[in-house]
Amino acid sequence: MRMEKLKGEKTFFAGVTCNNADMKLFLVSLVLFCSLVILIMQFLPSEITVSSSTTYNLSWPQSPPPNVSSAVRSWMKEELTSDYVVKRALNAVGSAAYLFIQMGAYRGGPNSFAVIGLASKPLHVFAKPRFICEWLPLTFHGDDNSSVTASGQTILPDWGYGRVYTVVVVNCTFSVDVGADGIGGCLVLRATTGGGSDRAAETEERFIAMEEAPGSVNVTMFSTPPKYDCLYCGSPLYGELSPQRVREWIAYHAKLFGLKSHFVIHDAGGVHRDVMEVLRPWMEKGLLTLQDVKEQERFDGYYHNQFLVLNDCLHRYKFMAKWIFVFDMDEFIYLPSETNLEPLLESFSGYTQFTIEQMPMSNTLCQFKDYGNTSRMWGIEKLVYRDARRKVRRDHKYAIQPRSASATGVHLSKNVAGPSLQETGGRIKYFHYHGTLAMRRDPCRELLNATKIFFDNTPYVLDETLRSVAGEVRMFELKMIGPRLAHARE
Ligand SMILES: *[C@@H]1O[C@H](CO)[C@@H](O)[C@H](O)[C@H]1NC(C)=O
Ligand SMILES: *[C@@H]1O[C@H](CO)[C@@H](O)[C@H](O)[C@H]1NC(C)=O
Ligand SMILES: *[C@@H]1O[C@H](CO)[C@@H](O)[C@H](O)[C@H]1NC(C)=O
Ligand SMILES: *[C@@H]1O[C@H](CO)[C@@H](O)[C@H](O)[C@H]1NC(C)=O
Ligand SMILES: *[C@@H]1O[C@H](CO)[C@@H](O)[C@H](O)[C@H]1NC(C)=O
Ligand SMILES: *[C@@H]1O[C@H](CO)[C@@H](O)[C@H](O)[C@H]1NC(C)=O
Ligand SMILES: *[C@@H]1O[C@H](CO)[C@@H](O)[C@H](O)[C@H]1NC(C)=O
Numbered sequence: 054m055r056m057e058k059l060k061g062e063k064t065f066f067a068g069v070t071c072n073n074a075d076m077k078l079f080l081v082s083l084v085l086f087c088s089l090v091i092l093i094m095q096f097l098p099s100e101i102t103v104s105s106s107t108t109y110n111l112s113w114p115q116s117p118p119p120n121v122s123s124a125v126r127s128w129m130k131e132e133l134t135s136d137y138v139v140k141r142a143l144n145a146v147g148s149a150a151y152l153f154i155q156m157g158a159y160r161g162g163p164n165s166f167a168v169i170g171l172a173s174k175p176l177h178v179f180a181k182p183r184f185i186c187e188w189l190p191l192t193f194h195g196d197d198n199s200s201v202t203a204s205g206q207t208i209l210p211d212w213g214y215g216r217v218y219t220v221v222v223v224n225c226t227f228s229v230d231v232g233a234d235g236i237g238g239c240l241v242l243r244a245t246t247g248g249g250s251d252r253a254a255e256t257e258e259r260f261i262a263m264e265e266a267p268g269s270v271n272v273t274m275f276s277t278p279p280k281y282d283c284l285y286c287g288s289p290l291y292g293e294l295s296p297q298r299v300r301e302w303i304a305y306h307a308k309l310f311g312l313k314s315h316f317v318i319h320d321a322g323g324v325h326r327d328v329m330e331v332l333r334p335w336m337e338k339g340l341l342t343l344q345d346v347k348e349q350e351r352f353d354g355y356y357h358n359q360f361l362v363l364n365d366c367l368h369r370y371k372f373m374a375k376w377i378f379v380f381d382m383d384e385f386i387y388l389p390s391e392t393n394l395e396p397l398l399e400s401f402s403g404y405t406q407f408t409i410e411q412m413p414m415s416n417t418l419c420q421f422k423d424y425g426n427t428s429r430m431w432g433i434e435k436l437v438y439r440d441a442r443r444k445v446r447r448d449h450k451y452a453i454q455p456r457s458a459s460a461t462g463v464h465l466s467k468n469v470a471g472p473s474l475q476e477t478g479g480r481i482k483y484f485h486y487h488g489t490l491a492m493r494r495d496p497c498r499e500l501l502n503a504t505k506i507f508f509d510n511t512p513y514v515l516d517e518t519l520r521s522v523a524g525e526v527r528m529f530e531l532k533m534i535g536p537r538l539a540h541a542r543e
Contacts, residue, residue, distance in 0.1 A: 180249025186225030237267035284374035289321030
């Protein structure tokens with residue numbers, strides 16, 4: 054009977070494909086197919102014993118009181134043993150953290166995939182949860198040998214940071230190419246608890262991580278040169294952002310990176326209406342993509358799930374950009390001795406990643422000569438005092454060639470093939486205007502005449518580097534999108 058059902062399904066699919074029926078119907082069918090296959094696979098022997106919930110009989114006579122949890126998996130009662138020992142029972146209800154929360158799944162080659170998500174942190178600290186990857190071709194019907202299995206390699210890029218959840222990149226690399234012929238199919242992931250939620254039970258969830266429609270994969274994409282030279286992956290934006298600061302940042306970097314680049318911005322609640330107005334002209338030009346990741350706030354990960362979003366961005370755009378830049382929107386990249394990014398990137402092309410040195414700027418000190426004018430000036434024009442402390446360890450940011458990386462971080466990637474350049478000899482830096490992005494007022498608090506000053510026990514020096522290029526950036530913005538942002542507010 055099972056076979057009959059399967060055969061029926063198979064012909065149905067063949068029919069759909071041959072008749073070239075509309076895509077919508079097809080996709081629905083693909084989902085159905087994958088679900089069906091999963092259903093059938095559950096009856097097949099599996100290497101993992103899924104502990105089935107023991108049937109339990111509730112003790113109340115008629116129906117249970119309303120709204121009691123139905124999640125109790127096995128209900129036990131205390132009992133008196135033959136030695137008169139009271140054997141107590143512990144009964145578990147509900148579940149405290151999800152086993153896995155998937156954000157994205159992407160192909161990394163003809164035989165490789167990355168699935169990016171969050172997983173219960175204590176599970177990964179105290180147990181040995183595993184991931185098993187399966188590839189089921191669209192032609193698969195439950196009992197042939199065409200499915201392939203591989204154990205998923207777990208990468209934990211924000212290990213040590215998360216509280217309830219930790220970021221997991223599952224690298225599924227099969228020993229043979231899968232779906233590389235464009236036949237279509239699905240990637241199924243099996244996530245186990247490794248005894249971490251209950252030592253008596255190794256439970257497993259089996260789910261479709263990714264579906265591939267026939268013809269949607271062309272393996273030449275993995276070796277063709279990328280569309281963009283540079284792609285910016287932004288960390289989740291949250292808080293009351295200043296539209297004017299965002300405006301300056303985009304104009305400045307659009308000019309620096311050039312038109313063969315792209316910006317991916319992640320909104321974790323910071324893109325309110327006025328910020329949206331500032332992004333829109335660049336989105337219309339096709340230079341910027343805005344991703345709404347506000348859903349992530351439901352899950353307690355590190356810093357608005359920064360690592361989750363960055364790893365998703367890395368894998369999502371892996372084959373679209375030669376370099377991916379990771380830094381924040383209150384940071385401005387600067388090349389002290391070059392006017393163009395291209396020769397610099399060319400000379401670093403033998404490295405998988407290189408770091409970018411920080412130049413911290415004051416977020417309150419401005420010049421007396423700008424008195425009365427600061428509200429009309431750009432942040433990079435008026436904030437001109439640089440923190441001149443020496444021998445202070447400072448964070449850096451980085452750029453990476455994504456094709457050689459399997460996971461990434463905020464300051465550097467630890468999962469790369471090939472060499473990393475940790476010291477560029479000051480060839481690329483960034484000016485950091487810490488805290489100005491979410492400050493909705495003129496940041497100038499002190500107006501100074503001096504070129505060197507101690508302020509709050511910190512030495513500052515006048516540094517007008519970015520002020521001197523602001524004029525060109527304003528011109529560039531005008532040329533690209535016209536005067537529509539002229540009245541952006543702080
Ligand atoms: C639960 O109750 C049913 C019917 O009352 C009975 O047949 C069954 O054996 C009970 N199961 C257990 C585990 O006690
Ligand atoms: C049970 O849950 C429903 C819906 O969540 C709620 O409307 C109802 O008041 C609850 N009943 C009790 C007894 O708590
Ligand atoms: C998975 O890991 C292998 C080995 O490190 C790597 O070559 C491959 O690119 C990775 N796949 C993805 C999708 O990151
Ligand atoms: C799969 O099955 C086919 C025939 O059904 C057989 O020719 C082939 O060798 C099998 N492949 C493997 C890897 O067992
Ligand atoms: C894959 O893409 C390449 C170039 O982009 C093209 O020449 C080739 O015909 C494509 N193959 C298929 C099967 O579509
Ligand atoms: C300040 O603004 C006024 C009026 O726009 C202008 O005349 C003056 O030159 C400006 N001062 C400086 C220091 O830029
Ligand atoms: C800066 O100089 C102007 C005139 O040269 C003076 O009025 C002002 O008080 C000075 N400000 C500070 C903070 O020294």
